[in-house]
Amino acid sequence: MPTRKLKRKITRKIHKKRKRHFLLRREILLIFLAIALLGTGFYLKQKISFYYAMYFNQFHHKKLSNSESEENRINRIIGDYADKTFGMDVSHYQRKEDIKWDSLSIGNRAIPIEFVVLRATMGNRSADKHFDEFWKLAKKHELIRGAYHFYRADEDPVLQANNFLENVKLESGDLPPILDIEKIPRRKSTKKLIEDLKIWCRIVEETYGEKPIIYTYYHYYKDFLKGEFDGYPVWLANYNDVPEPSPNQDWKIWQFTENGIVYGINSKVDLNVFNGNRWSLKRLTLD
16 A cells, blocks of 8 residues: 555656646747747838838938839838848938938838948048047937948058047947948059958957958959958948849848938938847947
């Protein structure tokens, strides 16, 4: 009899343990399902909001317009990437009085602008005259900020890196430093240009402890930079009617037009999409 009681006791313990494991697995599964449903809900919400606005709540800028083909291309990209994160980049080419920082959106006001990249410096000694004010305004309106240096291919990489570091003080929550390279040098070889770009990156990386983001055009990257900056986040410009900026290159940000019409701005701007949601973009920012 004692043996039978012991067996029943052991059996009950086993059943209780199995039940606990089952309930735990069920709770974990329900959590995953809830997260998946939330993600799907957000994705559908963005998509539905965009297409609803497209057909029932169209926004027409009073001063700005694009050709029908360019407008259709931009809207197609916004629709395809409606679950991603959109931003813009600006410089002194945009007048200060043209931007209302508290109401920036695209896609017929259905898609918010969530990050802004500002031109900070150019070459050895030049700085953008609007940078300081735009930088403060972006923070005031809780936009994720980025600052870029326009690299002049024939100038000195050390002076250019120091120019950027003297004018830009990145903070926690800002994007890593950004290097904009678009031009071919006239007085240097391509090999020397690559060496100089790596010097700029090394100096800036040593200061902030993060690899800079490399910005350039798709064909420039393919022809000159590919294989030289592996491990660096890539921001590609491609204004063609394509589904993504590069068919065979990982990319973080796509600048898909220089003719962006943004609700809240009275001049055209470059529009960008980050290849992820806002949480992913925040993970890219400085600690």
